[in-house]
Amino acid sequence: MESEEARPRRRQARGERRMSEILDAAAAVFAEQGYEKTTTNAVAAAAGISPGSLYQFFRSKEAVAQALADRFTVQMRAAHGEAFAPADLAAMDLDDLIDRVVDPLVAFNVANPGFKALFARPDMPPGLATAAGPIQSALLGRVEAILAVRAPGLSAPERTRSARVLVQIFQAMTPVVVAAPEDEREAEVRELKKVLRGYLAPLDG
Amino acid sequence: MESEEARPRRRQARGERRMSEILDAAAAVFAEQGYEKTTTNAVAAAAGISPGSLYQFFRSKEAVAQALADRFTVQMRAAHGEAFAPADLAAMDLDDLIDRVVDPLVAFNVANPGFKALFARPDMPPGLATAAGPIQSALLGRVEAILAVRAPGLSAPERTRSARVLVQIFQAMTPVVVAAPEDEREAEVRELKKVLRGYLAPLDG
DNA sequence: AGAGAATACGAGCAATCACTCGTATTCGCA
DNA sequence: TGCGAATACGAGTGATTGCTCGTATTCTCT
Numbered sequence: 001m002e003s004e005e006a007r008p009r010r011r012q013a014r015g016e017r018r019m020s021e022i023l024d025a026a027a028a029v030f031a032e033q034g035y036e037k038t039t040t041n042a043v044a045a046a047a048g049i050s051p052g053s054l055y056q057f058f059r060s061k062e063a064v065a066q067a068l069a070d071r072f073t074v075q076m077r078a079a080h081g082e083a084f085a086p087a088d089l090a091a092m093d094l095d096d097l098i099d100r101v102v103d104p105l106v107a108f109n110v111a112n113p114g115f116k117a118l119f120a121r122p123d124m125p126p127g128l129a130t131a132a133g134p135i136q137s138a139l140l141g142r143v144e145a146i147l148a149v150r151a152p153g154l155s156a157p158e159r160t161r162s163a164r165v166l167v168q169i170f171q172a173m174t175p176v177v178v179a180a181p182e183d184e185r186e187a188e189v190r191e192l193k194k195v196l197r198g199y200l201a202p203l204d205g
Numbered sequence: 206m207e208s209e210e211a212r213p214r215r216r217q218a219r220g221e222r223r224m225s226e227i228l229d230a231a232a233a234v235f236a237e238q239g240y241e242k243t244t245t246n247a248v249a250a251a252a253g254i255s256p257g258s259l260y261q262f263f264r265s266k267e268a269v270a271q272a273l274a275d276r277f278t279v280q281m282r283a284a285h286g287e288a289f290a291p292a293d294l295a296a297m298d299l300d301d302l303i304d305r306v307v308d309p310l311v312a313f314n315v316a317n318p319g320f321k322a323l324f325a326r327p328d329m330p331p332g333l334a335t336a337a338g339p340i341q342s343a344l345l346g347r348v349e350a351i352l353a354v355r356a357p358g359l360s361a362p363e364r365t366r367s368a369r370v371l372v373q374i375f376q377a378m379t380p381v382v383v384a385a386p387e388d389e390r391e392a393e394v395r396e397l398k399k400v401l402r403g404y405l406a407p408l409d410g
Numbered sequence: 411a412g413a414g415a416a417t418a419c420g421a422g423c424a425a426t427c428a429c430t431c432g433t434a435t436t437c438g439c440a
Numbered sequence: 441t442g443c444g445a446a447t448a449c450g451a452g453t454g455a456t457t458g459c460t461c462g463t464a465t466t467c468t469c470t
Contacts (some may be wrong), residue, residue, distance in 0.1 A: 012437065012446060036241050040428060051448045054428065057447095165378075165396050173370075177261025191370045198403025217416060217467065255419045260459065262417095381470055 019057045022047045023071055026064050027114035033064065035121055042054050062125055065118060069131030072115050076135060079108040088147045097146070098193050102170070106189055107175050116175055139167050151203040162203060169195055224262045227252045228276055231269050232319035233354055240270065240326055267330055270323060274336035277320050281340060284313040294354045299409050302351070307375070311394055314379050344369050345371050356408040367408060374400055 011019075025047035030036045039203060040061050044054040059063045089097065119132050143163040147154060154162065173195065178190045216224075230252035234243045245266050249259040263269045294302065314320060324337050348368040352359060359367065378400065383392045 009448080014437075015447070018447080038423065039426085049447095051429080052431085052450065053448050056399065059424095161392070161396065165400065168377060168381065169374065169400065172373060176373065187366070192364065194407075195370065195374065195400065195404050199400050201403065202399075215416075219467075220417070223417080244456085254417095256459075257420065257461085258418050264459095266458065 014183070015057065018047075018049065019067070022054060022057060022064065023048070023068050026068055027112070029087065030065070030068070030117045031114035032091070034117055040064070045082075062128065065128055066131050068114070069118060069128060069135075072112065072118070073131065073135050075112070076108055076115075077138065079111075080104050089146055094150075094197060094200060095193075097150075098196055098200070100148070102189070102193055102196070105170065106174070106177055106192075109178050113178055120171070120175065136167070140164065143167060147203070150200075151205055152203065154203065162199075166196060166199065169199070214391070220262065223252075223258070224272070225252070227254070227259060227262060227269065228273050231273055232317070232404070235270070235273070235322045236319035239322055240263070244255070245269075267333070270333055271336050273319070274323060274333060277317065277323070278336065278340050280317070281313055281320075282343065284316075285309055294351055299355075299402065299405060300398075302355070303401055303405070305392070306347075306351070307398055307401070310375065311382055311397075314383050315390070318383055321383065325380065341372070345369065348372060355405075355410055357410060359408065367404075371401060371404065 022043065026038075026043045027044050028033060029043050034040070038061075040054060041051045043064065044051045045155045047054070054064075058067065094101070118128070122195070124132060140160075140163050142168050144159055147159045147163055151159070151162075170192070173188070173192045177192060227248065231243075231248045234248050234251050238247070243266075245259060246256045248269065249256045252259070259269075263272065268297070323333070324340070329337060345365075345368050348371050349364055352364045352367055356364070356367075375397070378393075378397045382390060382397060385393045
C-alpha cells in the first residue's frame with residue numbers, strides 16, 4: 001500500500017480559482033434554494049462550467065458543502081476577531097459586552113446569507129456535522145469562557161448549559177435578523193440583545 | 206360546467222379509519238426521517254398498505270402533510286385549552302403565568318414529535334404555510350393578548366414585536382426540550398422559562 | 411341477491427438528479 | 441516545441457421517487 005486514497009491531485013492556479021468560483025456559486029444557490037433542492041448541475045451552471053468540470057474538483061455534492069463549510073469557518077473566525085482579554089471582560093459593562101460579541105456575528109451572518117442555509121438545516125449529514133462542529137464548539141467555548149469570568153458562581157455543568165442556551169437563542173433569532181429589511185434590522189438586533197441580556201443579567205456578577 | 210373539481214368522494218367508515226392510520230404513519234415517518242427524505246412508499250408501508258391505496262385518499266405527498274398539519278392544529282388547540290380570563294392574567298404571578306402557558310405547549314410537542322418535523326422545516330411549501338399559519342397566528346394572538354394586559358405601556362407595534370420574539374424563543378428551544386432525554390427535560394424547560402422570564406420581566410407591569 | 415361504489419393492490423411509468431466517461435482543449439515545464 | 445497532466449465538456453447512466461393504472465376485492469344499499 002503506497003498510494004492509498006490520499007492523493008489530492010496537483011492543482012494549477014486556474015484550478016484553485018475554479019474551486020473558489022464553484023464555492024461562490026454554491027453559496028449563492030444554497031442560500032436561494034436550500035441545500036436539498038439545489039442540484040449539482042445548477043451549481044455548475046451558476047459557476048459557468050459544465051457538470052463534469054464540477055466533479056473534477058469535488059467528489060460529491062456533500063464535498064462541495066463541506067468545502068464551503070470550511071471556508072465559512074475560516075471567514076467566521078476572521079470576522080469575529082481575537083478573543084478578549086479576561087481583564088477587559090470583567091470590567092466591561094454587560095451591555096457593552098453583548099454589543100461587542102453580537103455585532104460582529106450578526107454582521108457576518110448578514111454578509112453571508114448562505115451560511116445559515118447550510119448550517120441551520122435540520123438533517124445535517126455526518127460529513128457536514130464534522131465541519132459545523134468546530135464553529136459551534138468555538139462559539140460555545142467562547143461564551144463559556146466569558147461566563148467563567150462574569151458568572152463565577154456557576155458550576156461547570158451549569159456554565160455549559162447556559163452557554164448552550166445563549167448560543168441557541170442567537171442562532172434562533174439570527175435568521176429573522178438576516179431576513180429583515182434593512183430599516184428594521186437594527187430593531188431586530190435590539191430585541192435579540194434584550195433577550196440575551198434578560199437571560200444573562202441574573203447570572204452576571 | 207357542473208362537476209368542477211370539488212367532489213370529495215364519499216367515504217366509508219373504513220376509509221376514514223385508513224386516512225387516520227395513514228396520518229399516524231406519516232407523522233411517525235416524518236418525525237424520524239424529516240419531510241424531504243420521507244418517501245410516499247415508506248409512509249404507505251408504515252401504514253401497512255400499498256402505494257396505490259395511499260393515493261386513494263391523498264392526492265399527493267404534500268396533501269398528506271397538509272392533512273397532518275390540519276390535524277395537529279386541531280389537537281394543539283385542544284391541548285392548549287381555552288383562553289384565560291383577563292382578570293386571572295392580571296392577578297397572576299409572572300412565574301405562574303409562564304408555567305401556565307408553557308407547560309401545555311411543551312407537553313404537546315413532547316407528545317407529538319412529528320409536529321416540529323413538519324412545521325420547523327425551512328422550506329415550507331405554500332400549501333403548508335397556509336396550514337401552519339393559523340397555528341402561528343393563534344399563538345401570537347394569545348401572547349399579544351397577554352401582553353396587552355401585563356404590559357399596558359407597550360404600543361401596538363411594540364406588543365406585536367415582543368409577541369413575535371417570545372414565540373420565536375419558544376419555537377427555537379422546543380426542539381432541544383423534545384430531544385432531551387427524559388431525565389434532563391425538566392432542566393431544559395427551566396432554562397426555556399428563564400429565557401422567557403428574562404425577556405418578559407422588564408416589560409411586566 | 412346483486413349492482414355500483416369504495417377500497418386495495420403493486421408493477422411500472424415518467425421525471426429528476428447525483429454522478430460518470432470518453433474525448434477534446436489548455437496549461438506547465440523541460 | 442512537445443509531452444504529460446490538468447482542465448473542460450456534456451450527453452448519458454443508474455438509481456430513486458412521486459405517482460398512475462388496470463384490475464381485483466369488499467363494502468353499502470336496495
